[in-house]
Amino acid sequence: MVHSDQPVQKPAWGAVFAMSFGVFGLITAEFLPVSLLTPIADSLQVTEGQAGQTVTVTALMALFTSLVISLATRRIDRRWVLLGFSLILVASNLLVAFADNLHVILAGRLLLGIAIGGFWTLSTATAMRLVPADQVPKALSIIFSGVSLATIIATPLGSFLGDIIGWRNIFLLTALLGGLAFIWQFFSLPAMPADRxxxxxxxxxxxxxxxxxxxxxxxxMLFTGHFAFFTYLRPFLETVAQVNVHALSLILLAFGVANFVGTSLAGYLLMRNLHLTLGGTTLLMGIMAILLAVFGHNSLLDGLCIALWGMAFGAIPVGWSTWITRTVPDEAETGGGLLVATIQLAITVGAAAGGWVFDANGARGVFFASSVLILLASMTIFTRLRQRA
Structure with a gap:
């Protein structure tokens, strides 16, 4: 039985991979409406704008959950809490699959927000209880690889299969993923009793x-800049680089694959030098943003810059989660909740502010603004966090 105040002697890698599979199911479910928005709207006879709220409510609930979940479950064994999130994933997708109106779908997506916000809040502290301290970056890299795989697979596969078997069956398959995650976690997660x-x-x-x-x-600054960039990446490529649909798909695929590579390398890099990895990857993203803004008409260069951006960003979530374990190791759950809430806030601000800049100055203006924010973030990491990283 693993206790939070005892050092871990033997790593539970099976549990780590089970958590990664759970992440894959959660993020797949989160991204699905992006690729299925039109058929969902047509089926329920609502506008695509209304159907798009299925993404918004999930993010808002994830933000709220990240603020309260640690305190609300402080007396419950973390094993059962994590298993509960997998069951919520199943329930959410079943509600969406059998919904006959938008309100039921929104209810299901609210449930998903609870699972996502709760899981991310507890993931860092859980990793610290599954593997020895020097293996935590590697464990987090494995867990976050589920995000990269979902990014690569969920949107294109959801769109492709949705046309063949229908959007409701896609959500049923995602419910099955949640069920498999629950079974794997049930047999692999050790008891992690709360410290009462x-x-x-x-x-x-x-x-x-x-x-x-x-x-x-x-x-x-970093996540606001990134999500302003990512939200308006497609309009940038279509209007500035003027790429066709085929080239656009290849560039987005390159971003996803490079992101997976970056996440996979993150554990090794972070174990060597956390501070340099955080600052260096952030600096690389800022430089790529400048190059895209200045030379965005060159589609070949765009593809290279976007792939490098994706690889650099792959290390970012793992890096900051590792930073939490080093900065507040005795409050990893609370620190994890603060991290998730801050990122969710930055996502909201990045998408909104990016829209204002886009309307005023176009896609190049968004990328210039992103570069400024990200370079400021890099400067902050190098000058203000040296002693803590």
Whole structure:
């Protein structure tokens, strides 16, 4: 039986891979409406804008859950909490698959937000209880590889299969993924009893720890810049680079594959030098944004820059999760919740602010603005976080 205050002697790699598979199911479910928006809207006789709220409500619920889940489940064995998230994934997709109106779908997507926000909040602290301390970056890299695989597979495969078997059956298949994740986790996750004697710090008290505030500032700038870039990547490629649909698909595939490679390499890099990996990958993203904004008419260069951006960003979620384990190791759950909430806020701000910049200055303006934010984030990492990383 693993206790939070005891060092882990033998790594539970089976449990780590089971968590990665659970992540794959969660992120696949999160991304599916993007590729199935039109058939969902047509089937329910609503607009695509209304159907698009299926993504918004999930993100908002994930943000809220990340703020409260650690405290709300503080007395429950983490094994059962994680298994509960897999069951919620199943229930969410079943609700969506059998929904006869948009309100039921939104209810199902709200459930999904609970699972996503809760899982990400607890994932870092859970990794610390499954493997020895020096193996945590590797474990997080494996867990986050599920995100990269879902990014590569979910959208194109969902779109392709949706035309063949219908969008409802796609969500049924995703419910099956959740069921398989539950079974694997049931047999592989060890008991992780809650420490009933420990008093968890509030998010405000954790935020006041040395290094945390500057870390959150860097995260907000980095993720705001990234999601402003990512949200308007397709319009940029279509209007500035003027690529066709085939080239667009290849570039997006290159981004996804490179992202997976970056995530896979992250564990090795982070174990060598966390500070340099965080700052260096962020700096590379900022440079790629500048090159895209200046030389965006060259589609070959665009493809190379976007692939390098994807590879660099692949190490970012793993890197910041590892940073939490080093900065607040005694409050990894609260710190994880703060990290998830900050990222969700940055995603919302990035998409909204990117839209304002896009309307005023076009896609190049978005990429210039992204580069400024990301380079400022890199500068913050190099100058303000050295002692903590």
């Amino acid at each position: 004697e420990k008093r968890h710090g509030s998010m405000l008290s954790v935020l006041m720890r040395p290094g945390m505030r500057w870390g959150m500032v860097a995260i907000i």
